[in-house]
Every structure is written in C-alpha cells, then in structure tokens.
Amino acid sequence: MFKRVFHLFNRTQKDLSRKVKEDLGILVFENTSEVIQAENFLKSRGWEIKVMGPPPGIQSGCDLVIQFPLIEKLMLTRQLEEAGLPPLEVVPVTHPLLNPVDLFHTKDFGDYLMVRAANMKITIEKKTKCIVNISGGGCPDVPYLACEMVGRHLNEAPRPGKIGHTLCGYALELAHQEMIRQCS
Amino acid sequence: MLLIVGTVPDETFPLTIGPPALEGADMIINGIRVPVNRGTPALVGAVLAACQVLGQIPVTTALVGDIGTGKGSRKLYEHLSRELSGIAPTTLAFHYLQPDVDWHNKILFAAEEMKKRPVLIADAGFMYAAKMSGQAPNYDLFTPDVGELSFLADETAPHPFYTRGFILHQDNQVPDLIARAYEYKNGARHLLVKGSVDYVVADGEITGRISNPAAEAMEAMGGTGDTLTGLACALIESGKSIPEACRIAARVNRMAGVYANPTPASQVMDIILQIPKALARVLEDPNTDVRLDTKE
Numbered sequence: 079m080f081k082r083v084f085h086l087f088n089r090t091q092k093d094l095s096r097k098v099k100e101d102l103g104i105l106v107f108e109n110t111s112e113v114i115q116a117e118n119f120l121k122s123r124g125w126e127i128k129v130m131g132p133p134p135g136i137q138s139g140c141d142l143v144i145q146f147p148l149i150e151k152l153m154l155t156r157q158l159e160e161a162g163l164p165p166l167e168v169v170p171v172t173h174p175l176l177n178p179v180d181l182f183h184t185k186d187f188g189d190y191l192m193v194r195a196a197n198m199k200i201t202i203e204k205k206t207k208c209i210v211n212i213s214g215g216g217c218p219d220v221p222y223l224a225c226e227m228v229g230r231h232l233n234e235a236p237r238p239g240k241i242g243h244t245l246c247g248y249a250l251e252l253a254h255q256e257m258i259r260q261c262s
Numbered sequence: 263m264l265l266i267v268g269t270v271p272d273e274t275f276p277l278t279i280g281p282p283a284l285e286g287a288d289m290i291i292n293g294i295r296v297p298v299n300r301g302t303p304a305l306v307g308a309v310l311a312a313c314q315v316l317g318q319i320p321v322t323t324a325l326v327g328d329i330g331t332g333k334g335s336r337k338l339y340e341h342l343s344r345e346l347s348g349i350a351p352t353t354l355a356f357h358y359l360q361p362d363v364d365w366h367n368k369i370l371f372a373a374e375e376m377k378k379r380p381v382l383i384a385d386a387g388f389m390y391a392a393k394m395s396g397q398a399p400n401y402d403l404f405t406p407d408v409g410e411l412s413f414l415a416d417e418t419a420p421h422p423f424y425t426r427g428f429i430l431h432q433d434n435q436v437p438d439l440i441a442r443a444y445e446y447k448n449g450a451r452h453l454l455v456k457g458s459v460d461y462v463v464a465d466g467e468i469t470g471r472i473s474n475p476a477a478e479a480m481e482a483m484g485g486t487g488d489t490l491t492g493l494a495c496a497l498i499e500s501g502k503s504i505p506e507a508c509r510i511a512a513r514v515n516r517m518a519g520v521y522a523n524p525t526p527a528s529q530v531m532d533i534i535l536q537i538p539k540a541l542a543r544v545l546e547d548p549n550t551d552v553r554l555d556t557k558e
Contacts, residue, residue, distance in 0.1 A: 176424045190526035192482045197409040197422035201482040201526045210527035213484035216386030218358050219330025221301030222271035243330030245423040
C-alpha cells in the first residue's frame with residue numbers, strides 16, 4: 079500500500095516537473111504596467127494565462143511575468159506585437175514560479191470600507207464611493223498613486239494597473255478591483 | 263546628524279540634498295516646496311514636528327523624484343554611493359526607494375566603510391531590498407507593519423506581494439512571525455513592528471508591546487507608519503537607545519492619533535500637527551493616560 083502511494087506521489091511529482099519544463103513559458107516585459115496591459119489584452123482574447131513571479135535568474139526590469147502554454151508561443155506573441163505590446167523575452171519555464179498573493183482582507187469602519195491586498199490598502203467612503211485613503215506598500219509609486227487616486231470616485235480614479243510601475247502598484251490594482259467588485 | 267534618504271512622488275523633483283523646514287502643510291528643501299502628505303515627506307514632517315520638542319537636532323534629507331520607474335532612485339543610489347562618507351551622518355534612515363539589490367549592496371558597503379558607522383534604519387522599499395540581499399542583520403532597525411513582517415518571515419518571498427498565504431494568515435501571531443524572521447536571518451538587530459499592537463524587538467526578543475492609546479482609523483490612513491518611523495529616527499538621533507526610542511515613538515504616534523480624533527478619511531498632516539503636544543506629554547510622563555488628556 080505504502081509503495082503504491084509512494085509510486086503515485088512520485089509519478090505526480092514527475093508529471094508536474096515535466097509539465098513545468100515542457101509545457102509552459104513566460105513572457106517578460108519592461109515594467110508592471112506593461113504586464114497588466116498584456117494581461118488584460120490576452121484575457122480579453124480568451125487566452126488562458128496567469129500573472130506570476132519570475133524564477134530566480136531571469137534578467138528583466140520587472141518582477142511580474144505572464145505564464146502561458148508554450149505551444150501557443152507563435153500566435154500569442156504575434157497578437158501581442160500587433161497590439162503594440164511586444165514582450166522583452168519569451169522563456170520556457172524551468173523552475174516553479176512564485177504565486178502572487180491572492181488573499182483579500184476587508185474591514186468595515188461603518189461609514190468607510192477598507193480592502194487590503196498583500197501590503198496595500200484602499201479605503202472608500204461608502205456613501206459617495208470616493209477614495210479617501212491609500213496606505214501600505216514601500217515602492218515609490220505608492221505615494222504617487224495615492225496623490226492621483228485619493229479624492230476621486232472609485233470608478234473614475236486612474237487605475238493603478240495603468241499608471242503604477244511596481245509590485246506594490248499591482249497589489250493596489252488587485253485591491254482596487256476587489257473594492258469595485260464589492261461595491262457593484 | 264540624521265540623514266533621511268527617500269523619494270518624492272513627482273518626476274520633476276531634482277536630486278536634492280539639504281536641511282528641511284516645515285511650513286504649514288509643506289516641507290521646504292533648498293527653496294523647493296513639497297506637500298507633506300505621505301511617503302518620505304510624511305516621515306520628514308514627523309521628524310521636524312518632533313524637533314519642536316527635542317530641540318534642533320541636525321537633520322538633512324537626500325531626496326529625489328520617483329513615481330515608481332526607479333529612475334530617480336537609481337540616480338540617488340549612484341550619488342550616495344560616492345558621497346555618503348562626506349556627508350557623515352550619525353543616523354541614516356532609508357525609506358521609499360525602488361528596491362534594487364545591487365544598488366542596496368553598494369550603499370550598505372559605503373555606509374560600513376565610513377570612519378564611524380552610522381545607526382542604520384530601513385523602512386519601506388529599502389527594507390525590502392535589505393531583506394532580499396540577505397544583509398538584514400547588518401541593520402540596526404527595521405520598521406515593518408504586520409504585512410511586511412510576514413514578508414520578512416517568508417524566506418522565499420522577494421517582495422511582500424509574494425508572501426505565501428500560510429504566512430499571511432498569521433495576522434494575529436506576530437510573535438511567531440518575529441521568531442520566523444530571525445530564524446531565517448531576515449530581521450535587523452531591532453524591529454519596531456507597527457500594528458494594532460506595536461512590538462519592540464531586540465535581537466529577536468520582544469521587549470515591548472504598546473497597544474494604548476488607540477485610534478482605530480489610523481489603520482486606513484496613508485502615512486501613519488511613516489510618522490512612526492520618523493519619530494523613532496528623531497529620538498534615536500537625539501540620544502535615546504533604539505528600544506527606548508521605539509517605545510516612545512509608538513506611544514507618541516498613537517497619542518497624536520487620538521488627539522487628532524481621525525476618521526478613515528483623515529490625512530497624515532492631521533497626525534503630524536499633534537506630534538509636538540503628544541511628544542511633550544510622553545516625555546514628561548511616559549505612563550501618562552491619553553484618555554484623561556482628551557477631556558481637557
């Protein structure tokens with residue numbers, strides 16, 4: 079019995095390793111805002127892609143990559159180039175990639191609602207849907223994003239995914255999306 | 263001299279080194295006016311507010327405009343790696359900077375080469391780089407919030423964005439996260455962990471827990487962690503030991519918050535304006551109960 083379980087486990091591990099090595103590739107971009115644009119574009123076209131953290135050793139200016147089925151490389155990169163979003167590099171996946179945080183924490187302050195994603199928090203006034211505060215994070219686009227977004231309506235503020243450049247900006251994009259979802 | 267190194271969220275802001283002054287809701291450096299809203303200007307604002315009580319401790323800033331592209335941060339890193347020894351700070355605080363391990367290592371090397379090594383404090387983006395570089399134990403103080411402590415506790419995460427879920431779930435187990443951060447050598451010599459309870463940590467041991475007074479709305483406000491770090495920096499430069507500076511800073515920041523009576527829509531300047539009153543009160547009586555003060 080033990081041998082059978084061990085064999086099954088071992089086979090699963092080998093299958094996973096084979097899948098990682100042979101089936102998946104990553105698209106590397108210049109910065110986070112390009113990753114988000116490419117993500118939106120590809121998802122709108124029905125591509126099954128995921129935003130992930132790059133493996134160690136990938137030389138790029140960005141800490142986010144798009145994982146995709148490697149077999150689709152030609153068609154996918156052609157579409158990105160036609161859309162004016164060519165990746166810097168296309169690389170086969172040889173190591174497990176880092177998973178971005180996918181946990182949201184919501185806090186209700188009565189008249190105000192706060193959503194946190196990773197290290198970023200966004201707070202709105204419930205009655206007006208106005209963004210009243212942005213906090214957390216450590217990359218230099220956080221104070222910039224706060225300047226651009228605080229005081230604006232949730233649906234009219236610039237999207238962190240469009241004007242942010244870092245992982246903190248991407249985390250704020252996720253928090254912003256989650257806030258819109260909760261308020262709709 | 264306390265040197266504060268950080269960024270301003272304005273791409274056109276030039277690399278500027280000089281002593282800051284506070285005027286209303288603005289900070290002025292070499293004639294350039296910057297709003298004190300959040301980020302490094304909020305930290306500087308808290309330092310200058312503290313100076314109204316501590317007296318004129320020498321403070322200089324090394325700031326540059328950066329909106330997240332990293333261009334400004336790299337320019338500042340390059341300048342500091344050459345000029346740091348000439349500035350010769352006694353306390354050196356790094357704040358909102360683009361995390362960059364290579365530049366981090368050059369700056370740390372420059373600081374350690376100085377004739378008299380300054381007290382090294384890292385917060386925000388530079389703390390991320392310090393952890394990623396594996397050099398965390400070379401710092402005297404990190405000032406993470408609980409989310410950033412989770413990142414320090416995750417030996418694999420290169421940024422808080424990648425902190426693994428099983429660690430993030432430990433929101434209420436700060437002592438476990440502290441132990442884990444030190445187990446993997448990702449803690450500075452001292453930590454000031456900011457949260458609903460502020461923890462003061464020395465060499466992995468919790469030496470203080472500060473939970474009163476409390477203004478719950480501060481959790482949502484941008485910049486309240488920056489003011490806490492700024493207070494700790496000012497108190498260290500004024501001669502307090504790091505643990506004592508952290509304990510006083512935590513209490514003052516909380517008390518300033520209660521004096522400001524904030525809502526989640528309040529802005530950090532509301533807190534900064536209350537710092538002189540709160541600091542004077544805490545220095546006069548470290549065990550003072552702010553709830554009595556609010557009735558004044």
